[in-house]
Amino acid sequence: MPEAASAQAIRAAIGDSEFDRDTALTAREPGVYDIDLSAGWTITNAVNGGYLLAVLGRALADALPHPDPFTVSAHYLTASQPGPAVVRTETVRTGRTLSTGQASLFQFDEQGNEVERIRVLASYGDLDSLPDDVRTTAAPPALPPMDQCFGPEDGPAPVDGSSEIAGRLMLKLDPSTLGWALGKPSGKGEMRGWFGLADGRDPDPLALLLAVDALPPTAFEMGLTGWVPTVELTVHIRCRPAPGPLRVSITTRNLAGGFLEEDAEVWDSAGRLVAQSRQLARVRL
């Protein structure tokens, strides 16, 4: 694959990429961190929820004795804006194989008072310490090859071109879930695609926190339009991802009472299920 070889030549390294720079925190005191939320991860002016999750996940990776997020539960309180924020963490419990922490991200009102944006509970462990056993009945999503999928650069904006985050991601969506972009939504609660970072940085557990909330909402394929704000999102990181692009599949089975769930599965280039997430989101009918 000449494309892969060429991409590899300019690939940003984990630790030295846009994503790493934009999730970098400065410790103000033990467990308290300052960050300037980058405008590069916004979708129609709101900061993407997966980017926020990665920021909080990175703070907890620093604060807790274990390095990797195993399960992160986030409740989204108010919409974040680009600019200064502070993350406050608490170590809830430290165990031999798992430790549990809490983290909140705050921004500031006009008087300088802290306003809480998002709060998470998370349990961390060491993915490298897990046994190799795999007994899964889940299968990777059937995706067309990447060059038969479509991203925002492929023409009349199948993904909203006004969003800064589009320039940070390598997102190639399965045309069978892109009916909405042509005015013909399929009616199915499905969204699938290839996912990577635009500068070629390989995935790690923190990037998986971004990947589960990066595709357009399934609501678009169900014929709805507009903002679908996340109320709650929980992600389980099941395996350290192999280098290379990820496959992401999102499904919604139940749109009812003005809410829907979005279940995401993320598969790595080695064909392993590396993350599972579910979010509850609001829709405007």
Next chain:
Amino acid sequence: MPEAASAQAIRAAIGDSEFDRDTALTAREPGVYDIDLSAGWTITNAVNGGYLLAVLGRALADALPHPDPFTVSAHYLTASQPGPAVVRTETVRTGRTLSTGQASLFQFDEQGNEVERIRVLASYGDLDSLPDDVRTTAAPPALPPMDQCFGPEDGPAPVDGSSEIAGRLMLKLDPSTLGWALGKPSGKGEMRGWFGLADGRDPDPLALLLAVDALPPTAFEMGLTGWVPTVELTVHIRCRPAPGPLRVSITTRNLAGGFLEEDAEVWDSAGRLVAQSRQLARVRL
């Protein structure tokens, strides 16, 4: 159905049942509650995680301005025992349609120090305020009629008879997910059955918090034995359940690295999907 009519005659009312008495809290001060965890909800001496979730859910229903749990995320820290406990709540955010709270349940070590057992983040609303729209592609599980399903009272203990909780529940399991009880697990990560409270109390949102963690672990049908401790469990309550028995379906797609997820769907007697949950649990291989 003569059985249903007869059961109705002796049915305990919501608010006056074993479940209500055993989840009743005494306010010590605003937002802080005492409770004596009942030994009636134990499984091989540990207090059931769904019962604990209902206790915390009830505390937050009292502390928050909205009555119903919409989404509750719990991280289980240490195993709870029957006996005294204290629940401490915090109101995180109050909105017009949703409010978010946090709650922790503590017990006491030999020196009387508080030891945290479980911490939850939860967003509450009013289920009765939701619009009636339903667009679901999910279908209720295909379950045999209740009289063709099996519970602990039906013979050689298909459900562990040493567990006190068995006497509090009406649990009738689909025989096609009971191979493990006969020494012949199917190898599939599935567990299905009818669920109710033994005293006939009808389900409400708090009882749904119990229902999602009440069936035997899917790990049994995957050929594993022993305790499958929950690390994290998130439940979404999607609809107020109609009176009558619930159908519960649990599936596991990914057992890997010593962990598995259990996805529960709960359907009410009116055929509506009333709750969805996912937990991450540990297995011993």
